[in-house]
Every structure is written in structure tokens, then in C-alpha cells.
Amino acid sequence: MKKLKHLFGIKGLEKEQLEYLLNLGESFIDVSRRPIRKAPTLRGKTIINLFFENSTRTRTSFEIAGKRLSADVINISASTSATKKGESLLDTGQTLAAMQPHVLVIRHSVSGTCEFLADFLTNTAIVNAGDGAHEHPTQILTDLLTLKRAGGYDNKVITMVGDVAHSRVARSHLLAAKLMGYKVRLVAPKTLLPSQVERYGCEVSYDFDAAIPGSDVIYMLRVQTERLTDNCSFPSIREYHEAYGLNRKRLAAAGEGCLVMHPGPMNRGVEIATDVADSASARILDQVECGVAVRMAVLTALCGDAGGES
Amino acid sequence: MMLIKNGHVIDPANGIDQVSDIWIENGNITGVGKFSGKAEQTIDAKGQIVCPGLVDMHVHLREPGQEWKEDIESGSKAAVAGGVTTFCCMPNTQPRLDHAGVLLQVIQRAEQVGLCNIHPIGAVSKNLEGKELTEMRELVRAGAVAFSDDGMPIWHAGVMRKALEYASSFGFMVIQHAEELELTSGGCINEGWISTQLGVEGMPAEGEDSMIARDIMLARLADAHYHVAHISTAGAVQLVRQARTEGLKVTAEAAPHHFNLTEEEVMNFNADAKMSPPLRTEANRQAVIEGLRDGTIEVIATDHAPHHEDDKRCGLSCAAFGIVGLETMLPVSLELVADKVITMSDLVAKMTSNPAKLLNLKSGTLSVGAEADICIFDADKKWTLDRSKLFSKSRNTPWHGKKMTGQVTHTLKGGRVVFSDGVVYD
Numbered sequence: 001m002k003k004l005k006h007l008f009g010i011k012g013l014e015k016e017q018l019e020y021l022l023n024l025g026e027s028f029i030d031v032s033r034r035p036i037r038k039a040p041t042l043r044g045k046t047i048i049n050l051f052f053e054n055s056t057r058t059r060t061s062f063e064i065a066g067k068r069l070s071a072d073v074i075n076i077s078a079s080t081s082a083t084k085k086g087e088s089l090l091d092t093g094q095t096l097a098a099m100q101p102h103v104l105v106i107r108h109s110v111s112g113t114c115e116f117l118a119d120f121l122t123n124t125a126i127v128n129a130g131d132g133a134h135e136h137p138t139q140i141l142t143d144l145l146t147l148k149r150a151g152g153y154d155n156k157v158i159t160m161v162g163d164v165a166h167s168r169v170a171r172s173h174l175l176a177a178k179l180m181g182y183k184v185r186l187v188a189p190k191t192l193l194p195s196q197v198e199r200y201g202c203e204v205s206y207d208f209d210a211a212i213p214g215s216d217v218i219y220m221l222r223v224q225t226e227r228l229t230d231n232c233s234f235p236s237i238r239e240y241h242e243a244y245g246l247n248r249k250r251l252a253a254a255g256e257g258c259l260v261m262h263p264g265p266m267n268r269g270v271e272i273a274t275d276v277a278d279s280a281s282a283r284i285l286d287q288v289e290c291g292v293a294v295r296m297a298v299l300t301a302l303c304g305d306a307g308g309e310s
Numbered sequence: 311m312m313l314i315k316n317g318h319v320i321d322p323a324n325g326i327d328q329v330s331d332i333w334i335e336n337g338n339i340t341g342v343g344k345f346s347g348k349a350e351q352t353i354d355a356k357g358q359i360v361c362p363g364l365v366d367m368h369v370h371l372r373e374p375g376q377e378w379k380e381d382i383e384s385g386s387k388a389a390v391a392g393g394v395t396t397f398c399c400m401p402n403t404q405p406r407l408d409h410a411g412v413l414l415q416v417i418q419r420a421e422q423v424g425l426c427n428i429h430p431i432g433a434v435s436k437n438l439e440g441k442e443l444t445e446m447r448e449l450v451r452a453g454a455v456a457f458s459d460d461g462m463p464i465w466h467a468g469v470m471r472k473a474l475e476y477a478s479s480f481g482f483m484v485i486q487h488a489e490e491l492e493l494t495s496g497g498c499i500n501e502g503w504i505s506t507q508l509g510v511e512g513m514p515a516e517g518e519d520s521m522i523a524r525d526i527m528l529a530r531l532a533d534a535h536y537h538v539a540h541i542s543t544a545g546a547v548q549l550v551r552q553a554r555t556e557g558l559k560v561t562a563e564a565a566p567h568h569f570n571l572t573e574e575e576v577m578n579f580n581a582d583a584k585m586s587p588p589l590r591t592e593a594n595r596q597a598v599i600e601g602l603r604d605g606t607i608e609v610i611a612t613d614h615a616p617h618h619e620d621d622k623r624c625g626l627s628c629a630a631f632g633i634v635g636l637e638t639m640l641p642v643s644l645e646l647v648a649d650k651v652i653t654m655s656d657l658v659a660k661m662t663s664n665p666a667k668l669l670n671l672k673s674g675t676l677s678v679g680a681e682a683d684i685c686i687f688d689a690d691k692k693w694t695l696d697r698s699k700l701f702s703k704s705r706n707t708p709w710h711g712k713k714m715t716g717q718v719t720h721t722l723k724g725g726r727v728v729f730s731d732g733v734v735y736d
Contacts, residue, residue, distance in 0.1 A: 090623055110625035111509040112579035132627065134509030171509055194506040195514075 004301045006126045008114045009135030010175040018141070018180060025145050025290065025297035031068055032292055042071035045303045046101040049075045050092070051129070052108040057264055057288065058129050058138075062105050065295035071303075074101075089113065090120060097121040102303035105129050111168075125302040133194075136168040139263050140176045141294035146287045147217070150259060153182045158261075159211050161187040161244055162221030162271050163233070165194045169263045170221060174200040187211045188244065191233040208244050212253050219261045220246050220271045237270050247273040251281060259283050311335050312725060313345055317355025317686060321362060322659035323666075323675035332360060334682040337725035342676060353720060353727075355686050359654065362662040363395025363683030363721060365674045366636065368460070368485075368539060368563060368611035371428075374415065375404025380616035380703050382416065386425035387701040387736065388614070388636040390729040393685035393718040395426050396666070396673040397636075401433040402461035408433035408444045410452035417453050425728050425736055427673055427683070429455040434473045434484060440465045446477055455669045458485035460539055463521060465491060471528045478534035483561075483668070485537045486525055488546065489586065493517035498627045500573045500588040508579065510627050515594060518587050519545035526553045529560060537668065538562040540613045542587040544597030551606040561668055562601070563609035566635060566642040567708065569598045575708050581622040581629035583708040585615065603651045608664045610657075612639050616704030634702045641714035644689060648715065654689070682725035691717040701734060 001016045010018075031039050047066040051059050059075060066073035078092060087095075089108070096104060103125045106114055111132030118126050130136040147153040158177070164170045164186050177184045178201060185203040186193065198204050205211040212218070223240060234240045241247075246260065260272075260282045268274045277284065312334040319330040319342060331345035366389070372379040380388075389397055399416065401407030407416065413430045420428035432454030436442045438461065446457060457477050464470045464486060477484050494513040499505050501512025522538055526549060529536035538550060541562045553560040567585065572592050575583035583589055601607040615632025622629045643661065647654050666674030673683055697710040721729035728735055 088620070088624060108625075110627050112626050115579055116623075116625050132509050168509055171507070195501050195512060196503040197506055199503050199506075 006114065006118055007137050007298055007302065008118070008126070008128050009137050010140055010172045010179065011135065013179070015179050018144070018176070021141055021294060021297045021301060022145050022148055024300060025141060025294035026148065028293040028296040029289070031296070032289065037068050038070060039068065040070050041300055042066065042069035042303060045071040045103070047071045047073045047103045047105065047299060048096055048101045049073065049105045049129070050078065050096060050107075051076065052078050053130070055107055055129070057291070058107065061288070061291045062129060062295050065292050066299055068292070069296055069299060071299065090117070093117040093121055097124045103127060103299060106131070108132070127298060127302065130168055133166045133168050133171065135172045137172055138291070138295055138298060139169050140172045141298070142287050142291040143173070143261060144176070144180065145290040145294050146261065146283050149286070149290070150283060153180060156182045156216040157185055157214055158182060158217040158219050159185045159187060159215040160219040160221060161208060161246065163192045163223050164188050164197060164221065165192050166224065167221050174202055177202070185211055185215065189234060208250065209253065212250060215254050215258055217259045217261055218246055218251070218254060222263065222265065223267055223271045225267070225270065241270055245271055245273060246276050248275055251276050251279065261287060264288070311349045312351045312353070313349035314353045314355050314360055314684065314686065315345060317358050317360035319360045319676065320655050320658045321676040322655050323663040324677055326676070327655045332676060332684070334725045337682055339676055339678055339680050339682045341678060353686065358686050358688050358719060360684060360686050361658045362674050362676050363685050363723065364393045364640065364661045365665045365671065366394045366397040366612050366614070366639065366661070367609060367665040367669060368565070369397045369399050369614040369636065370402065370616065370632065371399040371416070372616060373403065373419065374412065378703070379618050382419045382428065383423045383736070384701065384703045385614070385636070386420070386423045386428070387734045388634070389426050390721040390723065390734060391701045391718065392637040393640050393687060393721050394636055395683035395685070395721060395723050396429070396671060397426060398429045398431050398455060398669065400431050400458060400460045402438060406433050406438055407431070407454075408436050408438070410445070410448045413449060413452040413454060423736070425723060425734070429453065429669070429671065431456050431458050431460070431485065433457070434459045434464050434477070435469065438462050440469055443469070443473060443476055446482070447480055450480055450482065454482075455671065456483050456485055456537070458487065458539065460485060460487045463487050463489045463491065467524060467528065470525060471532055474528055474532035474534035474536060478532060483535035483537050485539050486521070487539050488518050488521040488525065490517045490521045493520070498584060498588075499576050500590050502573065502591060504573045504577060508576070508626070513586070513588055515543040515545055515590060518543050519549065522546045522549050526558065526560060529553070530558055535559040535561070540565045540568065540587060540611070541598060541601065541607060542568045542590050543594050547597045547601035547606055551601065551604070554606060561609070562607045563611040563665070564598050564602060564607045565611060565613045566639055567633060569595060569602060570642045570645060571708060576626065579626040580708065581626050582633060582706050582710070584626060584629050584631060585613070585633050586631040599646070599651055602646060602660070608660060609668065610639065610643050610660045611665065612636055616702050617706045619705060622706050633706050633708055634700065634704050637700055637702065638695065638707065638709050638714070640687060640718060641716040642709065644716040647689070682722055684720070684722040685718060686720040687716060687718045689716045691715070693717055
């Protein structure tokens with residue numbers, strides 16, 4: 001297996017690497033459930049979380065992942081506007097890299113930020129915690145570990161509903177599906193689908209009800225309500241919820257055993273009804289727990305001594 | 311007297327395409343043919359092409375206002391290094407070329423530098439805002455040769471109609487940067503499979519096509535000359551072709567990057583391949599090539615758009631639009647001849663006499679009596695582009711490290727050698 005140098009996205013990863021991270025992640029679930037939630041794996045390692053976009057869960061997840069493994073974790077919230085005026089993104093990245101962290105975890109609204117910075121930063125592993133609408137690899141690891149623990153992802157059909165156009169989670173899943181052997185079925189109005197998305201080899205439907213049968217997972221994407229006024233992507237929350245929201249009736253149509261997932265944060269009453277979010281089918285909090293575990297795995301693979309031969 | 315001997319002379323305006331000598335006195339061409347006599351200075355152009363100095367009707371000089379990207383001197387040096395002796399500069403400087411005083415300043419500075427003929431394109435609208443027309447007649451008197459808001463489209467149909475009517479009243483054309491902003495805003499590359507994979511907003515081809523379709527109707531209504539800048543889509547080429555078949559005064563230019571490269575160049579988030587209009591798909595590239603072949607597209611122009619590396623090194627979607635092109639126009643365009651799309655004479659026409667004719671410029675010919683603005687190039691010379699060696703102040707080229715065939719060996723301006731073998735003589 002190739003040693004992981006950076007984690008930019010699902011693109012460029014081998015199946016074996018993903019499986020390795022999932023197995024390692026699964027082994028870390030236990031660390032988070034012990035009375036003493038700390039392992040010495042990353043003692044002496046420095047991790048900087050550099051977040052240019054607001055994020056509570058992903059940043060906290062990375063922070064806890066690092067701390068549970070005894071790494072020194074520093075969080076930086078930089079406003080995106082600071083990259084336009086004042087210090088450039090490149091200067092911020094180079095400055096932090098000069099402080100010799102082992103890992104730089106980056107979230108940025110500009111697609112390709114990690115690849116861009118990696119060209120200039122040496123000796124620092126970069127983890128993509130979400131770049132624009134491009135990739136969000138640790139979310140995919142999170143979801144796959146959740147499924148692995150719920151019976152597996154092989155040949156499963158994940159019906160993904162919502163704003164695919166602006167979703168990095170959707171893109172990373174579309175790449176991972178091909179690699180790992182599961183299927184993604186996209187559901188959205190055309191206004192929320194990116195150009196030529198069918199070229200990922202996925203099914204595409206505009207009709208949520210028609211897409212439900214045969215789904216093993218219904219995966220709801222967060223709807224950014226500002227899209228409503230920004231570019232006419234949908235006329236109202238009411239109509240969106242009617243057409244593309246996951247309610248009790250649709251969940252029943254999916255049948256017993258169909259799981260509900262959401263990368264968070266949820267808009268209750270928009271893409272997902274409250275009773276569905278709180279139902280026994282929901283794996284949304286399992287996802288959050290698995291998120292910490294897979295991030296522990298990623299940090300270990302990048303700055304620990306494990307992770308395959310170099 | 312200066313003699314250029316034994317070169318393959320291509321002068322499309324005069325129908326010359328043969329091995330010949332050219333002799334020059336007092337800065338003007340005094341003869342083309344077989345020279346006998348004594349010359350004080352001789353350039354042996356055996357095995358090389360001798361053609362009029364190239365005419366590039368679409369260049370962004372950044373002076374006044376952004377001289378750290380390019381100024382009139384560095385832009386002129388880049389031009390002559392690329393064989394270009396005449397070019398038009400677009401009005402999106404700071405301040406804009408929307409007042410006679412700014413045009414006169416540019417012209418005066420260009421004369422001081424003295425390497426090229428530089429003709430300003432006047433702004434169509436005040437401050438390029440697309441609302442009120444500039445004093446076009448005044449701008450013409452100051453030296454404007456055409457009008458455009460390039461960088462921005464003339465967006466409102468009413469303003470475009472008036473611009474076409476008013477400019478054509480004085481015999482001048484309107485050059486449109488065709489981009490329906492409603493369809494392209496926020497976009498940074500061509501909309502399609504690649505923008506989807508990169509997760510960036512796209513600019514659909516229809517953003518260009520729809521504005522050109524509208525403009526052609528307005529040009530018909532106004533009975534005016536409408537020129538499409540940097541045409542990049544199959545739809546746009548077809549619209550221009552139809553308009554020309556109908557007999558409308560509609561012309562178009564293509565930039566080398568649009569017939570040489572595709573959107574694949576940005577797959578690795580390469581900001582040096584980001585420009586507007588963006589690199590398109592292979593089918594669009596082929597359509598532009600077909601437009602060049604069948605004459606729908608009469609002109610090759612660079613859309614030379616220098617940007618500092620700070621404006622490019624900030625992630626694809628934040629990076630500035632544009633690439634430099636003056637120093638790569640000829641070798642990149644020569645591929646059209648190598649690929650047998652057009653003849654060498656047709657290619658030279660698209661970079662000399664055709665744009666000169668559209669703009670009513672005296673340049674672009676080797677006629678006896680004309681100013682001796684001459685480009686001599688080795689069409690077979692192979693070399694590799696190194697962006698650090700560009701004369702432009704900016705380095706934003708997608709051809710860095712790529713193999714080029716064809717190299718300018720000499721550029722003459724008014725009979726004076728201003729560039730030879732890699733050196734600019736200013």
C-alpha cells in the first residue's frame with residue numbers, strides 16, 4: 001500500500017488505502033468509549049486546524065481526534081476575507097508551515113486550496129477538511145465507517161438528495177462509490193445538479209418518490225437557504241420540503257432497514273423532518289461518533305509511523 | 311539602405327508568396343523583388359519567412375494604473391519579441407480609456423517608447439459601466455481606432471444598440487466581449503464535466519452565444535459593424551457565419567489559446583489557464599479552427615492580459631482572468647499551418663492585413679512606400695517556452711515548458727531592427 005502523504009480528496013486514493021483507514025478508524029472507536037479517553041499514539045506531534053469557513057462539528061471532530069491521540073492541537077479560525085485583503089492564503093499557509101506542524105488541516109471555500117498550498121509547503125502533511133464544492137474526504141470515511149458498522153457498504157444503494165451542485169460531500173461520495181463498490185443515486189431538481197453529473201456513472205432522478213424504492217440509505221444533503229434568494233435554485237422552503245424533504249411517509253416507503261444519514265448540520269423542517277431525524281432509522285449521531293474515529297485514523301496515518309511502507 | 315535577402319516573402323495584401331528580396335530606405339520599403347546593387351546592411355533571411363510586422367488588435371496594456379503587471383514599454387518589448395509591430399490596447403486601464411486625455415497619454419508614451427504602433431481602443435461607455443456612451447468622436451480625434459468595453463460586455467441591449475448606431479455614424483466598429491453576466495457570474499472556467507469535478511462555478515458556452523445572437527440582431531438593426539472579440543464557442547462561430555452569409559458587417563477574432571488548448575488545462579486547478587471566455591471543450595476548439603479555416607474568423611488576436619503572480623496564486627476561483635499572449639501568438643498559430651488547416655499566407659493575413667483592414671490601419675503590408683514594419687521568422691525552429699524569459703512583466707502563460715515550433719528571428723519597426731535573436735533593441 002502507498003503511504004499517505006496528504007489527504008486532498010478521494011481522488012487519487014486507492015481502495016486499499018481507504019480500507020486501511022476504515023479499519024484503523026474502527027479500532028479507534030473504542031478509545032473514545034473508555035473511561036480515560038487518551039492514547040499516546042501522536043505524542044509530540046503538532047496539528048494545526050486552519051479553518052477559513054465556519055465549522056463547529058468538523059473542527060471539533062479534528063480537535064478531539066488529535067487530542068485523544070495526545071497530539072498538540074492548535075485551532076485557527078481565519079476569515080476568508082483575510083485572504084483577499086491583508087495576508088494572502090499562501091502567506092498564511094507558509095507562515096504556519098514554518099512553525100513546523102506535522103499536519104495542517106484546512107477548510108476553505110475555494111476549491112483546490114489544499115492542492116494549491118501543497119505546491120508551496122514542504123514537510124507538512126495537508127488534510128482537506130472541505131474545499132469549496134470540491135472534496136470532503138473525511139466525511140466519506142465517516143459515512144463509510146458508519147455503514148461498515150451497520151452491516152457494510154458493498155453494493156449498497158445510497159440515495160443522496162438535495163443540493164448536489166454545491167456539495168463537496170456528494171462529489172467525494174461519487175468518486176468513492178466507484179472505488180469502493182457501492183451505488184449513489186442522486187435526487188434533486190435540475191437547478192441543484194451540476195453540469196453533466198451523470199458522467200460519474202450515477203443514477204440521477206428529479207423525483208424523490210420514484211427514487212426511494214431499492215434505497216439502502218437515504219442521505220440528505222444540507223440545503224443552504226441563502227441559495228433560495230441568491231440564484232433562484234428553488235422557490236420556497238415549503239415547496240422544497242414538499243418535493244425533496246425526507247418525511248415520515250417517504251421513510252416508510254423506503255421500508256424497514258433503510259438508514260437515514262446527514263452530514264450535518266441539519267435544517268429540520270427543510271430537507272429533513274424532525275421525526276425522521278430523531279427516528280430509529282437515523283444514523284446521524286453515529287456518523288458524528290465515527291467522524292472522530294476516522295479522523296484519528298487519518299492523523300495517525302499521516303504523522304504516525306503506521307500507514308504502510310513509504 | 312538595408313536589404314533583407316532570400317527570404318520567403320509573404321505579403322497577403324499584395325498577393326506575394328515567394329522567395330524575394332526586400333530593400334528599405336529611410337524607414338520605408340523601397341522595393342520587393344530581385345535586388346541588385348549594394349546594401350549597407352543585409353539580413354540573410356534564407357529559409358525564413360518575411361512578412362509584415364504582425365498586427366494584434368487585442369492587447370491589454372496595464373498602463374496607466376497597473377504598471378506592475380505591464381507597462382507600455384514592457385508590453386512593446388513583448389510585442390516585438392513576438393513579431394508584433396502594431397497593436398491595439400483595450401480601454402480597461404485605470405483610469406479607463408474613456409477620455410481623450412488618457413488616450414493621448416497612452417499614445418504619447420507609446421511614441422516615446424517607439425517600438426510599436428499602438429492604437430487605443432476607446433471605451434464604449436463611461437468608466438466601462440455600460441450605462442452612458444463616451445464622447446466617441448472626441449476619442450477618435452485623440453486616436454481611437456474602434457470601441458469596446460472589453461473585460462466587460464456591453465450588457466444592456468439598449469446601450470448596445472445606441473453604441474452600434476453612434477459608433478457606426480463615424481465609421482467605427484464596436485468590439486464586444488460577449489458574456490451574458492446573468493449566466494456566467496461567479497464562474498471561473500467552462501461549465502461542464504470539468505467544472506463539476508473541480509467543484510467550481512462554470513461559465514456556460516451559452517453565456518457567450520446568447521449575447522452574440524442578440525448583438526447580431528442589433529447590428530442588423532443599427533446597420534453597423536459588429537466585431538466579436540475572442541470567439542470561443544461552436545455556437546458563436548455558427549452565429550457569426552450565418553450573419554456573414556446574410557451580408558451583415560459582422561467580424562470575429564480568435565485567440566491562440568482558444569484554438570490550441572481545451573479546458574483540460576485547468577484539471578489541476580491551473581490558474582495560468584484561466585481566462586474569459588474560458589478554455590472550452592475539444593468540440594468548441596474544433597469549431598473555432600473550422601471558423602478560421604472557412605474564413606468566418608478573419609483575425610487572430612491574443613487578448614494579451616498580463617497579471618502579477620500574486621493575482622494568480624490564490625486558488626483557481628479567486629485568480630484573475632487572463633493570460634499573456636504576445637510572445638506566443640506566432641508559434642502557437644503556426645500549428646494551424648502545420649496541421650494544414652490554412653495556408654501560411656492565410657495565417658499571415660489573419661495576423662496582419664486582415665485586422666489592419668478592419669481597423670483602417672496602414673500597417674500590415676509590405677507595399678512599396680509603406681513603413682518598413684517587418685517580421686522575419688523561422689517557421690521550423692523548435693524551442694521550449696520558459697516563462698522566466700518573457701519580455702512581458704507578467705508570467706501568466708499556460709504554455710510554460712511546452713514545445714513550440716516557429717520562432718521570430720528579427721522584428722523591424724520603421725526599418726530599424728528592434729528585435730533579433732532574443733534581444734530587444736530599444
